[in-house]
Amino acid sequence: SKTWGDGNDRGEYGRYGNPTVAAVEAKIAALDGAEDAVLYASGMNAVTSLLLTILPTGSHIVMTSDCYRRTRQFCQTFLARFGIETTVVLNGDYEALESAIIPRKTRFIISESPT
Structure with a gap:
């Protein structure tokens, strides 16, 4: 293909x-x-493929606390093995979100909306 x-x-x-x-x-x-x-056959397949593709070792991601639990677990445990740091902030706390961003290191912000 x-x-x-x-x-x-x-x-x-x-x-x-x-x-x-x-x-x-x-x-x-x-x-x-x-x-x-x-x-993709599933949302987790799509999310994990995307993150593994775009995040180099030493990256940082910020995610909201209401993200899908398995996405959070993947980021906090699996990606950590590759030197990718995850910061979780409360949903709607825009000051915490802004403070969590590390210049030149934060590569991705994740906020999921359940259907």
Whole structure:
């Protein structure tokens, strides 16, 4: 696939994509004017893939206390093993949020809204 850069557009195995998913990804990318899009089977899969992709060792993230518990656990335990620090602030406490940001180190702020 174009996303994985292997030139394979056959949809060889469901985990790597299939024609139905590829069609939806293409439609979403077109709607957003993006080069490509990736669909995931779960929200945690999407969140963990994003964070593991964009956060280098030594990064810092800030998240609100009302984030999904498993997202918090992933950030505070798993990412910590890679030298990525997490600060949790109370939802709605904008002063704490601003104070938690470390210049040139904070790479991401997470605030989830349950559906």
